[in-house]
Amino acid sequence: MSKKKEIIINVALIGGLLLILFILERFLPATSMLFTVLKKGAIYALVAVSMNLLNGFTGLFSLGQAGFMLVGAYTYGVLTIPVAERANVYMYFDGGLIQFALHPIIAIILAGALAGVFAYLIGLPVLRLKSDYLAIATLGFAEIIRAIFQWDKLGPITNGSNLLRSYPSYKSVLFYFVASGICIALIVMMINSTYGRAFKAIRDDEVAAEAMGINLAHHKRIAFVVSSFFAGVSGALLAMYQTSVQAAMFKSAMTYEILLIVVIGGIGSITGSCISAFLFIILSEWLLRFLDTDTYIGSFHVPLLRSGFRKVVFAVIIMIIVLFFRQGIMGTKEFSISGIYHKITGKKKKEVKGGGADE
């Protein structure tokens, strides 16, 4: 299959997907669970891919994702609340310090940029660390960021530990798909560039990579900043999706969720991260909800089902995956149309050959 043909098919598929979403939005009520799940899935797909860029492709085991999402979410919220609403939102801080509102798209980009700046500064000390130590340090920084954003001395900007709300948000599921799609496409472009190859080289062998003339510190910093940029963007999208945002929700549990998605999808597979993000969100937000509610069949009280049981089931799933499916859904492979095409045609050829041997 030629490259051109493949591109045409991919574009057609993406177009088709967006068209289906567009039609669904016309016919299903906006409050449908399907849209909720799809929006959140798109956001988590983006942040999972951004984490994969760092953990899967550059080999930097970082657990700061929730912190950078928080920076993004707050940047978006703080910069877009309409001036008229500010007195209301910042009621404990005299309407807050900032008295302007930016266009949502500009705010989203700034959200990413500020997360990137934070990453650059944090990266200066912590990127010298390796493996587990880096994970611990980034996790710590994420927690510190969360604490700082809740600090009431910063209240005039961050509204302390109170909610940020009343900011504009796009309701259409199409917006989340397009925004997240563009960002993921940018990350894929980076991974396929010479930078991406250098990242993979660093992941495979730092010493050899350095001997080839790759500047380790520089490349690690770029991977960290880019990953955090997109985590920031996804944080902004999450803020938009939730219509209100509070620092308290960006706990380390959130980072673990994202890590779980990356591991299930396959460390080092972009499409794996996307597939597993949707899978995870659909399961946890929708299909497995029943695990958390007391259920009666007739007068029989179904055992175990109660608030929190969902988490237990997820813990078991994690253990099963870590023990038996270490590669995740995709391993390091990518899902592609040409891959499927080759598989199908390859199989056909084999069948023909097999038939010949039988005769």
Add this chain to the structure above:
Amino acid sequence: MSKILEIKDLSVAYGGIQAVRGISFEVNEGEIVTLIGANGAGKSSTLRSIVGLVKPAGGSVLFQGKELRGLATENIVKNGITLVPEGRRVFVNLTVFENLRMGAYMRKDNLDADLDWVYSLFPRLKERSWQSAGTLSGGEQQMLAIARALMSKPKLIMMDEPSLGLAPLVVQGVFDIISEINRQGVTILLVEQNANMALKAADRGYVMETGRITMTGTGKELSENEEIRAAYLGKSKK
């Protein structure tokens, strides 16, 4: 013959431990020079400090008359020195082709001619061009490590124990390739435990012991020296 690399009074220390204690040697253009010595003699540290992977504690590294000490590794590679690190260290999850492209990371020009050259030296790599490097055998990985280093178009290639962990027949193949590369105009600085093979291939050799150079001579002289035969070649004094 002009000196391509001149090491003067180089010393390397890890914390309080002096690994290299002020050694001086030189490599002339077009030569194969070998450093031999026991484990811990400071051979690898010497190579690593020349490319800047370890910062030397003192002395100077002159490459074509230019001081390299203190430069970052990327700039040293740009100057035309490359290191084939000990233990092969290929990028196992990248394909053979990608590995070769990584070797040329500092280059911005067209790679086709050099790819052809490297593939002609190592036909096996061409066959496996799209295989991931982790699936290659040990010998093939060593070939790939050398090929990768050649992709940076080095004037001087330094090899750290290229025969490590390879079967005798494969070791012979590696040394054949080393001679072939040298014949095609690349200067080689070789660090080896396998003193026998190294001294056979080398024009000149230096013997290192506990951070110092204790003996020097042509490959032939050294391999006939009684003390060296006893210490490194496993042959008893007559």
